[in-house]
Amino acid sequence: xxxxxxxxxxxxxxxxxxxxxxxxxxxxxxxxxxxxxxxxxxxxxxxxxxxxxxxxxxxxxxxxxxxxxxxxxxxxxxxxxxxxxxxxxxxxxxxxxxxxxxxxxxxxxxxxxxxxxxxxxxxxxxxxxxxxxxxxxxxxxxxxxxx
Numbered sequence: 001x002x003x004x005x006x007x008x009x010x011x012x013x014x015x016x017x018x019x020x021x022x023x024x025x026x027x028x029x030x031x032x033x034x035x036x037x038x039x040x041x042x043x044x045x046x047x048x049x050x051x052x053x054x055x056x057x058x059x060x061x062x063x064x065x066x067x068x069x070x071x072x073x074x075x076x077x078x079x080x081x082x083x084x085x086x087x088x089x090x091x092x093x094x095x096x097x098x099x100x101x102x103x104x105x106x107x108x109x110x111x112x113x114x115x116x117x118x119x120x121x122x123x124x125x126x127x128x129x130x131x132x133x134x135x136x137x138x139x140x141x142x143x144x145x146x147x
Contacts, residue, residue: 091137
């Protein structure tokens with residue numbers, strides 16, 4: 001990095017994780033404290049993929065959902081994304097809301113930050129979301145009909 005800061009990444013698992021589903025939210029973001037982060041993408045399945053069954057909102061890198069009636073089934077994952085390289089970043093920029101996607105990579109448990117002298121500055125970790133070093137992106141369908 002131009003400012004000479006360094007990061008130490010601790011992975012959550014020893015293997016890659018894959019998220020497949022309908023995108024309910026996608027946004028670019030930049031934080032000078034974590035310039036390697038690029039996107040928030042909300043990947044959903046089942047009832048969570050249906051705007052008629054579940055309302056979803058993403059605000060300040062957190063997701064919220066609401067339903068009436070029977071509790072929803074399926075999954076909902078907000079991915080905080082670190083792209084592996086420029087090619088992956090460009091693929092991520094092609095993702096739109098309602099696309100059906102598959103995103104794979106190593107989940108990150110913790111990122112420790114050090115200044116240019118090696119002094120510890122702090123750490124970042126997610127709070128119930130999925131921070132992930134993305135290695136693979138596939139857009140399976142665009143504008144997926146909602147189940």
